[in-house]
Structures are given as C-alpha cells and as structure tokens.
Amino acid sequence: MQETAVIEVKGVHKSFKTVHAVKGISLRIPKGQFVALLGPNGAGKTTLVEMIEGIQKPDEGEILILGKHWKSNEEELHRILGISLQETRYIDKLTVAETLQLFASFFNLYRDRVDSIIDLIGLEEKRKSYVVNLSGGQRQRLAIGIALLNNPKILLLDEPTTGLDPNARREIWVILMKLKEQSETTMILTTHYMEEAEQLCDYIIIIDQGEILKEGNMEQLLNSDQEKKIVEFTIESNSFSREITETGSPFQIQWDPARKKGIVEIHHIDKELPALFEYLGQRNLQLKNLEFRKRTLDDLFTSLTGRHLHE
C-alpha cells in the first residue's frame, strides 16, 4: 500500500507570457521526507514551489496539501506551512527579535517561541541588530527562522543558500539537519547545488525546462548505471587536439576547455582503460594526470542534458 502523500501534485502546468515554465509535473511527497528540487536557473523550480505555496495558481492540474486544495482552505494551509521565498528582504529597521515577534503574532505565538527560534538559528548575539546590518548568511538564517516559527508540518525553502559562502551555507545545513532529527517536518528545498541536495535530502527530483528528468534517492539516481565509472584526465596544455572529441572515436569524451580537462565514462576498467591510453597515444596527446571518481548528480545531469547544473 502506498504511503499517504503530504503533498500531491498532479499534472501541473504553468505558463507566463513567453515561457511555459512548468510542463505537466506530478509529485507525491510522503510525510517526513526531505525532497530536493534540483535544477539549473530557469528550470521551473521556483514556479513549482510557489504553486505549492499557494502564491501562484496552476493553469492546469491540481495540487493537494494534506489532501486539501488551496481554494477555500487558505487560512488553514497557511498555518501548517513554513516558507522561505527567494530574495525576500525583511524590514530594514526592525531588529531580529522584532521581526520574529511580528511574524510570530501572525500565528498567535508568543515570545518564548521567538526566543527558541533565535537559539535554533544561532542569532542570539544579533537579536537586537537591525535586519539591514545582518550579513547575507544571517539574513537567510533569519528567513529560515521565520519559516520555522509555527512548527510547520511542511517546510518549503526556495534556494535558501544561493549566493552564500561555503561557511554560511554549512550553517544553514546544520540548522536543517537538526530539524530533520528532531521533527517530522516534510521539506521541499529548491537548489542548484548538488552537494546541498546530497547532504540534506532523502529524495532528489531533477528538473530542467519545466519537466522532471529523473527522480529517486542518491543510490537510485547514481547506481542505476552501477558499472559506469568516471575517469577525469588532463593533458599537456599545448598538445590539445580537436581530434579528442571527434565523432566516431570509441570514447565519448566530454572536453572542458576552461579546466583543460576531459571526462569519460567507462564500463570495464581492465579493457577500456588500456584502450583509452592507446587512443590518446596514437594522437600524440601526452597524459598529465588521470583519476577515477564517483559519479555525481552533476554528471547525471550532464549525461541527461549535455549541460552542467551551473550553466
């Protein structure tokens, strides 16, 4: 029997003036799951999340949250949802504590909840600082704090770490991992950082151009071609030849001209590796370095679309 879905999206479409942003996406997200919507900028992630948040209406299809439609259930759904929108800027001249207190009042919550959130997001020292004086990472932590005020059953975070430095990003991951341990909250997070999806989420949905390309947990996504290995190699910079990516070669080599790096997927090390050496040698390409590494979500995305997640 299938687990009851907390969020159910059925055949949803959404178009804007010139863009068909979401093209028939369906999802079922069970309780307590942390889900990543992974895709490059403009993939349709924000549009999809905003439809789930009730901010946008789908042109077609339906969205059910705990079995309820947005229409005529707004008040109730607002109470169980915690959201953080992309690029929200809070009131400059209110302090951290005052901002939280304001949002707490919308949920009829009192000061003790504000205090425990400030503790959770690690802004104790900044509780009396104006929002305008916070760093990017602190603002984002405040935004997540606001999203968590009402102990939401469903947390929707739209690119919570975009534009943050690695440390600030990690601080946000820590908050979310703590939440995962301590509560039964279901979370959808949009991101174009594969590490974020890998670190935080049980289930990853790869989206591009308004469609789901692939979904599953990390193992399902990466081990579906378990025998495939990734070989990355560099060659002496002046010996690069176009031949390396010529059609008809026995290897499908992706060439990254910026990093002067070639990537090739091979199935059988013992047979294919000597063949690769021979192939390069025949073309007088001098190998400088070569390494095997695990397949990543970016490799998967590239193999599906021919582009990188960050392009």
Next chain:
Amino acid sequence: MNRINRENQLFQLILARIKETIREPGVIFWGMIFPMLMSLGLGIAFMNKTDIFRRVGVIIHNQDTISTGDSTHVLQSFLQHQTEKINNPKDRFPAYKFTIRDEKLGNSIFLFQEMRWDEAMVLLKRGNMSIVLNEQKGQIGYHFDPLNPDAQLSYLKLSGVFGKKGNPVAENRTNIQPLTVRGTRYIDFLIPGLIAMGVMMSTMWGISYDIIEKRSKKLLRRMVATPMKKYNFLFALMTVRLVMNFLEAALLFIFSAIVFGISIQGNIGALFLIFMAGSIAFTGIATFISSHTSKTEIGNGFINAVVMPMMVLSGVFFSYHNFPDWTIPFIQPLPATILADGLRSIFIEGAGFAEITVPSLILITTGVVFFTAGLKIFKWH
C-alpha cells in the same frame, strides 16, 4: 481568546510600523522639522521690513563740476547740500547717499552716482540700477523702463522728494497703517496651507512608498503567505500614518503659535473633522496608486504626478485666485485645495461645522472611492 490574539496581530503590525517610521531620520526631518523651517523662512521673508537700497544714475550736463554751487541746478544743489558724500576709492563714480526714513515700511536708501549718459546706459542694461536722472532747464527728467515695478517705485519715491519745492523731504509723513491684525498676515494664510501640504505629502509618501517598497522587496507576498489578515496590515499602515499626520500638524501649529502668534479662530471639532477627512482622501489615493506596481521608480513617478500639480495649484503658498479665471473650476475640486481652503476658513475666518461638513464629506468620499478601487486591483504577490 481568538479575539485577543487577533488584536495581538494588529498590535504587532502597528508597533512594527511605528518603529519602522520613527527609526527613519528622514521621516522626522521632512515631516516635522522641514515644515517648521519653511514657515520660519517664508514667514520672516514676508514679514520683515528691511531697508531698501537703490542706485540712481545722475547725468551732469555741465561736465566740469558740481562744486560751483549753482543754486539754479536743483539736482546739483541737492547732491551738495542734502546728501552725504561717500568716498569709495574703488568706485570711479562720485557717490552721494540719501535716505528716506520710514519706520513702518522700512527705509529707502538712494545712492546717487554721477556719470555720463553712455556709462549710465551700460549699468542700466546690466541691471545694476534701474533709474537715471538728468536735469534740463531746471526740470528733472526720469529715465526708466515703465514696465519695471522696481524702477516705478524708485520714480514715485524720488518724485516725492523732488516734487516739493524748496527743501526735499527726507521723511515719510503720510499716515500708513500696516495690517498686522491676526488673520490678515501672510503667515496666517501660509500655516493652514503648509498643514494641508503636510497631510498630502506625508500620506502619499508614507503609504504609497511603503506599500511599493514592501512589494518590491517581496515582503508583501511573504507576509500574506501567513495567516496575517490583509485588512490588519492596511489598517496598521493607515493608523500609524494618521497619528503621524496629526503629530506633524500639531507640532507645526504649536511652533507657529509660539513664533508668529497664530491662533485658530473657528471650531476645533470642525478642524479635526476636515483634517481627518483630508487624511482619508489622500490615504485612498495613496492606496490606489500603489496598488499594482512593484517598481519604486514608477511609484515615485506616480506620487509626484499626484503631488506636484496640487503643490502648485492648490494654493498652498499663494492664493490660487492668481491663476486665470477659467482654471479656478478645475483647481477648486482638487483634494488639496478643498483641504487647504477648509483649514484656512477655520483658522482665519472662524468657520465651523456648517461650512466644513460638505467639503469633509467630499474628501471622505474621494478617499473611500479610491481606496475601494485600489483594493480591487491590489497586487499582494
């Protein structure tokens, strides 16, 4: 319990809005200090009688000298006997100072300077002086542009001096009674105008700009994605603005009462009514123009488009009756005109509810109509 909680939400919204407003130094300056400075500047500019200083060119035909003391030459003898010779080595023209004393209107100080005709014409063209005198056969000739009011005034004053046979008079003995009765001075006209302007400017900027800015920061859509009641948000915004308007106006009034002795001659209740009605009118207009755009630049344009014409036309600083007659029917229905006229009638004409009820109803209706229309197209997301 539920009721208390709802009040809590509204209370927090109002509290946040107050903090946000008073923590912005610009709000205090433009809303409270600037109108006071303006009343001070304008009030003093139009009240003080200052000495008026004028240069007069004197053409001496007999080039050799005026020191011969030929008494048939009125001008020459006047300069010699009635004036004070000034020795300024930097000025190449011999100069003589003559003062007409007037305690009520302020002294007029004339500086007569001898020069040739062509020299006088150069100074006239440069605007350094506006009148030139010469004398032919015992008659004084006045040369000036009849369209220049300053030159005309000089002419009138000087002809008063030279018109009298015998000794020219250096004192104004006519009986002038300046109007300093309360309610008839320029400052009495100005203060209600400034209060009306304050209500318009503060409400338009305070409400419109705030809504547009919150929309552009995506804060508005974040707030409505909670159980926050939209009407609480708007109500908090308006309540705080109304209280701020009241404080700003009260401060300006107290200031002008102390400095200029302004008083309210009409009914205080009626004053409160028209003040509230004006605030409601501009709140409605402000909500309407900020209902859709999320670009602050466009918002600025909208606000200016509303505010600027009324600043000029509605008689804030000067009576709109100076505009051509055909424009008056277009100016009078403007909300700022109705408000300024209403405030003035209470401040200086002693009006009460009878005179103020209809204009107040018009203002309230304007506000309600714009507000309702604004809400219909209001973009929260």
